[in-house]
Amino acid sequence: MKRAVVAALLLAAAPALADDTYVSKKDRERAAKSTSHGAPPVPGKKPAKLVNLYNQHTHDWLAVDPLAPPSLGEIDLFLRDHFTNETTKMDPKLIPAVVEAAKQFKSDFVSVVSGFRHPKYNLMLRKKGHQVARDSQHTHGNAIDFQIPTCSTKKLHAWAKAQKLGGVGLYLNSAFVHIDTGPIRYWSGD
Ligand SMILES: [Zn+2]
Numbered sequence: 001m002k003r004a005v006v007a008a009l010l011l012a013a014a015p016a017l018a019d020d021t022y023v024s025k026k027d028r029e030r031a032a033k034s035t036s037h038g039a040p041p042v043p044g045k046k047p048a049k050l051v052n053l054y055n056q057h058t059h060d061w062l063a064v065d066p067l068a069p070p071s072l073g074e075i076d077l078f079l080r081d082h083f084t085n086e087t088t089k090m091d092p093k094l095i096p097a098v099v100e101a102a103k104q105f106k107s108d109f110v111s112v113v114s115g116f117r118h119p120k121y122n123l124m125l126r127k128k129g130h131q132v133a134r135d136s137q138h139t140h141g142n143a144i145d146f147q148i149p150t151c152s153t154k155k156l157h158a159w160a161k162a163q164k165l166g167g168v169g170l171y172l173n174s175a176f177v178h179i180d181t182g183p184i185r186y187w188s189g190d
Contacts, residue, residue, distance in 0.1 A: 041067070051102045053095075053110045057082035064099050079115025079144065083124070088116045088141040091181045097165055098146055098179075104159055105151040113145035113176045114138060131189045137167060143180035145171070153177060161186065 041047045048066035055062075055078060062070055062078040070078070075095050080087040094115075102110050117125075117138035125132040137143035148156055156177045157170040169178030170188040 049103070049108055051099045051108055051110060053078065053098070053112055055079070055082075055112045055115070057114075064095065070095075076116075076141075079112070079141075081116045081118040081121055083121035084118040086116075086118050090116060090141040093165065093181050094142075094144045094179070097163060098144060100163075101146075101156060101159060102148055105148050105156070107148045107150040109149060111147045111149070113147065113174070115144050116141050137180035137182045140182075142166070142182055143178060145169075145176045145178045147176045 050066075051064045053062040053064065054060075058078075058080070060078055062074065064070060072089070072092060075092070076087040076090050079090050079094075098110050098112075102108065115138070117132075117136060119139050122132055122134075122136055122139050126134065132138075138145075147153065151159075153170065153172055153175045157168065160168045160177050160179050163179075164184060165179055166182045167178070167180040167185045167187075169186075171178065171190060172188065173190045
């Protein structure tokens with residue numbers, strides 16, 4: 001009698017097991033669909049690394065996926081002036097330069113100190129006595145101040161100068177580097 005019960009249970013369990021397998025396969029397919037965006041990864045190839053940018057003022061994040069890079073609009077929004085909340089057309093060379101720096105220092109994270117500065121905000125900083133140029137490249141959407149936790153400010157500064165992208169500022173006490181796409185020139189501040 002007992003044996004018969006066990007057999008019946010096994011029979012009853014068998015279709016359930018088959019059903020579970022079916023469901024999990026469906027779930028796998030659904031999961032694969034929902035997480036795929038941009039170009040599908042090439043099988044057998046290690047996917048290129050994602051670099052996550054963090055804006056210290058707005059607390060926004062911007063993930064830079066080499067397979068599906070952010071649009072210029074997303075970049076402009078990410079680098080907006082936090083004081084006026086206004087955006088401008090940022091120079092498209094800035095984010096690739098910052099991502100390149102992250103790769104150079106094996107970091108998947110970049111902390112952004114400053115991107116676009118509205119002239120109103122720039123003037124306010126000047127009045128408060130901050131070391132801010134009157135016609136700062138930040139007000140033209142041509143500059144970004146950033147730091148990378150895996151390297152020293154000095155090393156990041158040396159790397160930035162070697163790129164010859166434009167202006168490079170070293171801010172040792174504040175632990176960030178300024179890069180801009182204006183004329184090549186170098187300075188240091190606090
Ligand atoms: Zn700057």
